[in-house]
Amino acid sequence: MTRQLPSATVARLTVYLRSLSAMLADGVERVSSEALAETAGVSSSNVRKDLSYLGSHGTRGVGYEVQRLSGNIAATLGLTHDWRVAIVGAGNLGRALARYTGFESRGFDVVALFDADQLIVGNEVGWLRVSDVRDLEVVLARTRATMVVLALPGTVAQQVCDRVVAAGVHSILSFAPVVLQVPDSVNLRKVDMATELQILAYHAQRIHEPGDGPGRPSA
Template structure:
């Protein structure tokens, strides 16, 4: 193994061990930095200062530097960050150097929109299947995928090698499908179902509830519009 390869393996090992220790809020911001770096790469930018990257990400320079310290400090005073190098290290810390294959369960409007979204592949996610229980939908084409029958969920997950699942389902069907996905060996699930799902401790479940987010937004908007009484 060459010294360069040894260094590369060491970086990957360090990134994978470091990601376990990164605070959740910092992990969320790392995804924003990576998006900004991807834009810079597309524009042909080779180096960026911490101030410029922080401004593009909507954070302070001190917050940026602290967050990047979790994956190692790669900036040079007076020179800035190598955009390609930093984006690779953030990607490794976030686990994006692995092969993530995503199955979408639910081919309604939301499921179809997610399946057609072109941004997944550029960020390291390969949508390999979309499934639905409605026989009127099964067999239809969504983007480059053909809707599979959810009755064959386990077989589709195994055949495609899916290791992530997105549940774009109504509340009534979500828990049963979630249980089947978990039983099939998938340990990373993103749910858009408007219900709290129960999963084993070794399963990573994230929930996106757009109605709840809008309610929170409405609360803050109302406070901004209502004059605050002085104490």
């Protein structure tokens, strides 16, 4: 049952899942690869290839059963139960993440929020109380969190990351603008907003040749 899926496929499955959830809510019962591709912003052959990895059973000439496909993808992604997530860093971003309602609805429970600043520790954010990062190991164990989100300054990210790893966490999502070193056994994903803007800058600059001001909005 455990053949590794191509990583590009895994990323797209999450998108399909979102589209399918919307369709389920709308009472749609069947969907073609063409229609699903449309809502997901990819090609239909890409959709079919991706779904074929699940050993998915669509019906030729008809399409896929929304309900069944949705359950199939959720199971494949490991979303059959909730995941307990801890957020380290209760600055602007950490607090925003802690209050983000999109996690809940997608099967992720935020069970702890940490900060090092004693002025913040003990405060309430949403329905959570901010824990002292000195108690990281204890609280991670007590809450049985298996995923950690790092929302802290680059300067301390690596040292906190090391403690998180030592505490036995294998899944980490980092918003810190640094490259973190982790053992192979740990799964680390990185989101960096400045990087994203820089990539946009590259493409923007290739179009309007840089004068002193960045392009005029010619329409």
